[in-house]
Amino acid sequence: MTTASPAPSSRDLPHPAREEIRLEGVLHALSDPLRLRIVRELAAEGVELSCSYFDLPVTKSTTTHHFRVLRENGVIRQVYEGTAKMNGLRRVDLDALFPGLLDSLLAAAAHQAARHDEP
Amino acid sequence: MTTASPAPSSRDLPHPAREEIRLEGVLHALSDPLRLRIVRELAAEGVELSCSYFDLPVTKSTTTHHFRVLRENGVIRQVYEGTAKMNGLRRVDLDALFPGLLDSLLAAAAHQAARHDEP
DNA sequence: CGGCTCGTACGATAGACTTCGTAGTACGGG
C-alpha cells in the first residue's frame, strides 16, 4: 500500500512545542533584518521553501545559523526532504498563541519596506 | 501670563524622529523580558510614569540602560520633570508607522502572561 | 546652605550574537 508514511529519514530536527514558544523569542528572532526577510518571503510564497531558495548575502554557514534561530524560537518548521531542507512558517501555532500578531508584523514589515527599501 | 512654556530644563534627550523608527529596532527593544514588562506597564497605565515607578529586579544603572534602549529605538519618549524622568509610550508614532502592531504585541504579551506568569 | 533623592556616566566583566572557514554527513544520480 502506498502508505503516506512520511519517510522519517531519521533526521529529525528539534522544534519547540507550541506552548513552549515565547513571545520574547519570536521578537528576538525577527529583530534581525536577514531573518525578517526570510520570514517575509516565506509568508509571501505561502509554501515550504528550501534553504537554497533564498539568495542571502552571507555564507551558507551563516544561513544555517539564521534558519536555526528561527526554528528554535518557534517561527518556522524545518523538515528534511531528500537532500533539501524545507522551511515553512508555523502560522497555525503562532496564530493560536498570538492571534493577529504575525499578520501585524508582516504588514508592518511590508509597510516599512514600501517606505524605505523599495522605490 | 502663565505660559505653558514646557520649562525646557535644558536637559533634552535625543529621540529618533518618527520616520527613523525601524521595525527591527522596535522588535529588538521588546525582545527583552524586562523591557517588554516596562512597555506593558506603560500601556496599562496609559500615562507617563517615572523611572522609579517600576520596581525592577536590577540595579538603577541597568534600569537606565533599558530605558535608553527603549527610547533610542523609538518605543518610548522620555522627558525630564524636575528630578524625575517621565516615560511615555510613543503610541501615536508607532500606530502611524505600524498600524495595529502595538496592540497585537500587547495582546500577545498579555496572552502569554495569562498562560505562564500569572496563576 | 546641606543633605536627600533621582537619575547619569563611565569602566569593567561575563556572556551572547554574528560571521566565517573548514571539514564532514546524508541523499540522489550516473
Add this chain to the structure above:
DNA sequence: CCCGTACTACGAAGTCTATCGTACGAGCCG
C-alpha cells in the same frame, strides 16, 4: 560505486549586550 549537491558541526574571531559598582550632576525640601 563514486561524485556532486545540500546542509551541518565545530571552532574561532570580533562585536554587541546585560549587568554591576562607584562616582557624579540636578533638582527639591527642611
